[in-house]
Amino acid sequence: MKRRSLPVMVSLAAASALALTACGQAGQGGGSGDGPIELTMWTHSAGNPAELEVYEKIITEFNASQDEYKIVEESFPQGAYNDAITAAAAADDLPCLLDMDGPIMPNWAWAGYLQPLDLPESITDELLPTAVGTYEGEIYSAGYWDAALSIFARKSVLDANGVRIPTIDEPWTLGEFDAALATLQSAGYATPLDIGAEDAGEWWSYAYSPILQSFGGDEIDRDTFLTAEGALNGPEAVDAFTWFQDAFKKGWASNSGTIGNQEFVDDQVALSYTGVWNALASIEAVGDDLLILPPPDFGNGPKIGGGSWQWGISSNCSEEQTEGARQYLEFSFQDEYIAEFADKQIVIPATAGAEDLSEHFGEGGDLQPFVELSQKFAVPRPETPAYPVISSTFEKAAKDIMNGAEVKSTLDGAVKEIDANIESNDGYGF
Amino acid sequence: MALTTTRPEVRPAGRDHESGERRLRRRRKLWSYLAMSGIGVFFLFPLVFMFVSSLKPSGQILSDSGSLNAFLPVGDISLDNYFGVFERVPVAQFLINSVFVTVVTVALGLLVNSMAGFALSRLEWRGRGLLLSVVIAALIVPFETIAVPMVYWVSKLPTLVFEGGLLKYDFGWLNSYQVQIIPFVAHAFSIFLFTQYFSTIPKSLDEAARIDGAGWFTIYRRIIVPLSGPAFATVAILTFLPAWNQYLWPLMVVQQEELRPVMVGMQYFFQLNPAWGEVMAYTTLITLPVLIVFLSFQRAFVSSVAASGVKG
Incomplete structure (x- = not known):
């Protein structure tokens, strides 16, 4: 009896595995298509409560504004962020929305991590030139701010x-x-x-x-x-x-x-x-x-030096998700959010409208000189992979x-x- | 008279000689203790600096760093950095994750590697020598060289998940505890160490046990394991430290904050301007478990190092 216990256990385990397999694969069937489409979004902002606060506000308001898409945010510490992205790309597991430091964008676009942003020109034309990431004539990233x-x-x-x-x-x-x-x-x-x-x-x-x-x-x-x-x-x-x-x-x-x-x-x-x-x-x-x-x-x-953290859409994003990602980004480029970002992070707002709303960077603001410095002297780092x-x-x-x-x-x-x-x-x- | 006069002269001279030797021995001992205490204090400096700095504001840490004040709790002392740490990082969650991952890795590692060592040192089977060579060869492969392919593999491995109240299968181990544990259970150096240690235990014990009707597992459990305390202690410590200090791997395979271990949390403090006070408070918090484990098993660790000839 004792000698048979091992084969019996193995048989039971195999039978359980077969039974589980019969239950089907997770995420397939079971009517999971009823809820909103989830879009994962990665930021480099872990450990930076001021930045996370603004993101959380934007996400909450976007999720509440419609019921087709739901943004789920994961934050990473900045020093480890690029490694996490590279590993995720190796595993084919990139999030739909991701932020990136401006100068790394051409490399990620060249490596196939990103797809063109395709945001309306009414948005990108309003941004500081160094807040828009271009590679080979296509816009792949856009940001709410720049630094100087x-x-x-x-x-x-x-x-x-x-x-x-x-x-x-x-x-x-x-x-x-x-x-x-x-x-x-x-x-x-x-x-x-x-x-x-x-x-x-x-x-x-x-x-x-x-x-x-x-x-x-x-x-x-x-x-x-x-x-x-x-x-x-x-x-x-x-x-x-x-x-x-x-x-x-x-x-x-x-x-x-x-x-x-x-x-x-x-x-x-x-x-x-x-x-x-x-x-x-x-x-x-x-x-x-x-x-x-x-x-x-x-x-x-x-x-x-010009070009700081900007947003992009990964190539892992499905067509349906890409549409949601664009809607989210369009929603997020509101002067009100950009100004809040600028004042909480102490960075230069990327639009003139946000500049007017900003406590520090608006006309007469204590940090207003930075806007002019950025506009007049900023040079993007070489836009090459x-x-x-x-x-x-x-x-x-x-x-x-x-x-x-x-x-x-x-x-x-x-x-x-x-x-x-x-x-x-x-x-x-x- | 001569006897009475000479004896006292001889005896004190002998006592003098003895007490002189004793004094010399005592002096030598004193010096060696002083030297050892000096070395001990030297090794304590970083810990003292870390703890004392965790109580100071960042600016003061920098201004004190050029003087002895760096090691003294002087100036603006408070627990503010610790409060700051708890606000910035989910420390408790990270500690729980690290403790869980480390304890399970060590426990499974001891079991699996000791059994592998047992099979390689005690059982006679074809290919044993070749496999031992492969294990030894695996020692020279740095983890960094296989990290990226491993990320790819683990992202494709099958797993079980609960969905809609049903247990279903899925693919991908990313964002899980098992991805932080399973790849590190089998460990070439531990297998090698167990193999070597088990080889020193007389095989006559196995033979006697087999005559008494014991199977291989009984021999392993009842004879080999109880006789191999130092090897188990050494492997436990050598597995514990890297498991606790895991940084690169969890960074690559764990994307959800609630599953991250403590070392990844360290990066939270390195923003544009590092928050040094909070860095010191955080390192104090995450060093404490290591110190507690080490101090608890200090005797076993020292004897195991002496017995196995392994230096950490």
Whole structure:
């Protein structure tokens, strides 16, 4: 009897499995088509209650406004988000709606993760140009906001040291900026500029490629998107990175310190090269003494990195779901929501209507200068699927140069690496 | 007289010699204790820094970091960071998930790997040597290299779900507990360790048991398992730590927040400006279970490391 127990158990298990199989596959039959069509939506906002609050409001109101579709939101922490998307794509399990950082969009579109957005032009035409993601002539993503970098300073410090206060129409020239840094260093600021070099990742391309562009270089030749030759290692690029290296050599900037704007708030640095997201906290700490200044003009006008988090529709979305996803996005691009986003997240609203509704970014608002900075100086990062490689190669080269590497040969190496990647991917379709 | 005079001279000299040696031994002991305490304190520094910083605002953590104050509960001390953590992250849910996944992985891992080790070390069957070689070869394959294909496989595996009050079959293990447990139950190093350890137990015990009518499972359960405490303790610890620290895998296969483990929660604090105070409070909370487990099994762990020659 004992010896038979195992075969008996196996038979019972097999019979149970067959019985279960007879019950059918989940999600098929059983009249599940009565309710609204569910659309999964992924955001990178986990751990960011202010952002999630606005999303939850939009979703609740959209779900209540109709009974055909139901949005179900899942939030992921930002640092882990791209990995989660890549894994989901590998498993053919992408959500219908997903947000993405602007510069990664071309890569995801090229990889087949995304389908064209096809939102009405009445919506996309109203948005800041850098809040619309275009790849090969098609719009694949659109966002409610953009961010901008600027230079924070204290008026009292600049006045006391006889440093001219730059304006959007008359930013600091290279010579003026160098002189200001030298003066502020002599005035007792051991490191006058917090340039943010302690940070890592895409920040390096976002923050320092505009310096390169202002010198006249770029991360890639934007006419062809097939090579970085001449753009990243030309004479302008060499000048830009020589200045960058000198700034560290002379002690004007440092790669120690902490991520964020604390050193400026504590008056340990005179100038801080930082983003709109730190502006409100700095106003609270510094008050009316805070100046929001344009980046210097290194020769080709001030430049700011453009393109932030935007929304797209995945290629896994069925035709029926895609229709729902578009309806949701159209619903969500209301000035009221965009303004709420801007004020809660401290980011630049993407429409003029939202700007008017915004407490901070509207006419006379304390953060209004950022709108103008973004409109006048924003340059999108290269809209090519090669951008992830460009960004990581740029970061490595810039860090090597910061640490004393020979500028031209380091840039040549970076160009070689980027070009090899583009070539091995057959030009990424360009 | 001479005796009475010489004896006292000899005895104190001997006592002096002995007490001198004792003093020397005591001094050596004192120094070694001091050195060990110093090393102990050195290893405690990160934990002390973590706990003390969890009570300070982020700004103060940064300004204290250049001085000894980093290790002292001075300045603006409060539990605000802990409240902040509970507001930002569903800590309790993440802890429950991690405890469940870890405990089940360890329990199943001990059973499956020890049985595999038993089969490889005690049973005579064709292909045993080849299979052991394959197991050893599997040790050199880093998880990262097979992670993406594994995501694909688990997304296609059959599973059972309740739908409309009926148990039905479906495909895809994503977003489940089993996807966080099953792939990590069979573990090449644990199998190898059990195999090696079981090989040191005399086979005459098996033979005696078989003469008494015991089957293989009885030999495994009644003889091998009770004699292999150190191996089980070592494998338990070596399985516990990676299971608790899982980050990449759950990130790839678990999309629903209610199923995430604690390590993925760490990323919640790294927004544009990291919330360092909350990071420290969160790491304190998620380190506590590991410390409790380690302190509870410290004796078994140390003896198992000594017995098996495994260093973590």
